[in-house]
Structure formats: C-alpha cells, structure tokens
Amino acid sequence: MYRLYDYLPSGNSYKPRLLLSLLGIEYERIDVNIMKGETRTPEFLAKNPNGRIPALELEDGEFLWESNAILYFLASTGTPYLPAEPRLAANVMQWMFFEQYSHEPFIAVARFILMHTDENHPRRAELKDKMKGGYAALDVMEKHLHNRDYFVGDHVSIADIALYAYTHVADQGGFDLAPYPAVRSWLARVSDRPGHILITDH
C-alpha cells in the first residue's frame, strides 16, 4: 500500500490525495506539519532531500516526490488521466509545468502569506507581485478554457488536477474569480466527478 506524506492545507499535497480518491486507490496518510519544521528533519530529508511535501512512499520503500511527478506516476499506468498519445501527453506536461512555474508561485504563495502572517508581517510586501502574477496565470487559463471543457483533449487529466488544486482556493489568496467565468465552469466540472474530495478531506 502506498504511504503519502502530506499536509492537509497544502494544495500540492491535495493533488495526489484527490487523484488517489478519484482512482479509488487505498493508501496510508502520514501528516507532516510544514509549519513545525517537520519537512526539515534528518528523517524526512532521507525521504525527500528537497525537504518538501508531498512525498509518496512506494510499496518497495522507495520515495517519489514533486506533486506533479506523483500525479504522473499514479496516472501513467493505463488510467484516463494521462493520454497515451505522446503529443497529448506533452500538452498535459505543458500545463503542469505552467502550473509549477507561472501559477503556484503566485496563487499558492499569496494564499500561504495570507493564511500564515498578520497584516504587519514583512512578507505582506510580496503580495502586490503575487497578485499580478496570479492574475496573469488566470488570464491564460480563461483564454484557453473559453471554448474547452478541460485543459487537454476532451477528458479530465492530471493537468486539470494540478491546476484545480490551488485555483479552487484562489480566493484564500485574495483572488477574485468573478471575471473568470470559463475558469469557474471548469472548476465545477472537475469538482463534480465521482470520488471528488475536498482539500480538507482524506
């Protein structure tokens, strides 16, 4: 059985948790509190030398980390969440790299700052740039989704799971999704799937 090292409020942790639920795969969840430094202990660094959650322990005791690589692994054994056709699979990769480079560092980090600092904290100074970058990412998503149901092809994929994780809680980062009707419709389509769980669930 897989063992997932995970912190419930983290959208990056939510990604594999959501896909495991959608796929109906049982797993053991180990809570790792990033706010208490539990990803920086020697024990955890032996699991992920980069000191981040999520990390997936496989049945032979080896570890896989990086949320989108875990999604890729779980989806790549004949599930509908990763297209077999190389070009469609590359499109899925494109949107997952977009998520980690142009979306998460803004929308997730803005949410983190608002959740974990008070109004006078120096990190609040980062919010202006985070807003700008986050809205730029939402603009790209809205434009792409205006005539599409999902990011790649006509089926939900791990690109949707990866982008859903922090977009659906973007309001907690101070983002207003009202001007993004295509994004809001897509969020509803993703969350309507059988097996869907909330970010607070497992």
Add this chain to the structure above:
Amino acid sequence: MYRLYDYLPSGNSYKPRLLLSLLGIEYERIDVNIMKGETRTPEFLAKNPNGRIPALELEDGEFLWESNAILYFLASTGTPYLPAEPRLAANVMQWMFFEQYSHEPFIAVARFILMHTDENHPRRAELKDKMKGGYAALDVMEKHLHNRDYFVGDHVSIADIALYAYTHVADQGGFDLAPYPAVRSWLARVSDRPGHILITDH
C-alpha cells in the same frame, strides 16, 4: 520540419536545442529577443499565450511550450532520453519539476540579473535569496549524484538535459561549483556526448 522560437542566451531555450542536436533532428530556428519585448507581441502571444520562449511549432502548425514539456515530447517517441518504464519516467518528471521550481528560479534568475543589470540596479537586492536557493538546489544535486552517473537510472535522460542547461553556466549567476565535485563530473559526462552543442550554438 519543426520550428523553434528561441533566444540564444536562455538556458530554457538551450534545452530543446541541445536535445534536437543530440537526436540529430533538423529544425528551423526563429530568434525571439526577450530583451526587446518580442515575447509580448500579439503575434507571439498567439503562439504561446504565456509569453515565453521556447515554443516549438509542430509540423501541423500547432504550438507546444514550456521547455521541459518540449523535451518530453521530443524524447517520448522511443528515444533513450525518456525511459519507457512508468516509474523511471516518473523519476525523470520529479527531477524536471525540481528544476523548474527549486533550481531555475534561483540559478537562472541570478544569472539573468547579473547579465542584464548594473551594480546599482534594484533587482540586485534579490541576489542574496537567489544565492541561498541556488546553493540549496546544488546541495540536493550533489548528494544525489555522489554515487550516480546520471539523475535517473544508468543512462542520460531529459532530466539531465533540463538540469544541465543552467547548471553548466551557474558561474555566470555567481555560483562557485568548486565544492560540488559530483556535479562537475556529471556536467562533463553530459557535455561529452556526441552531438553536444554549446549554449551559444545552434
């Protein structure tokens, strides 16, 4: 024939250029000068709505963007640069996501700041954090490579290409690789391959 929209000094652009050369694939190169705003024109945004190079135009006129997704596409049609086994392929993804999240935003951005700003520029204030993050990434790489020839398995993969791109010019970002002997040996192994080109070549 593929058409690559590319800016020579960019390590992200160098990734597909290097792999295309290693695979012996002919392509047309279109220079896009990011310093002159050429990725922000309506014409370029029609190719990549995220406004970044590299972008690969496929033979049917469709575009693929995100450097590591382009590597994935070029490698995924039966080349030795992407393992067929899902778990090894997931390990390749892990290191490519590590590159985009924990390596490039520090090492590539430090290089960009040093190459394009003078000593009194306000962006120089970012360098302290960039150094810290970049050395943390190099520490993870050194630890992983101390008993390995390549990042995944016993063969060079697109994980190596992705990480090579900015690591081999880390000195231009102010990083000293002297304390990283395993990283330096690995750089030499990657650059010794037939078909290797320099970042300034095409």
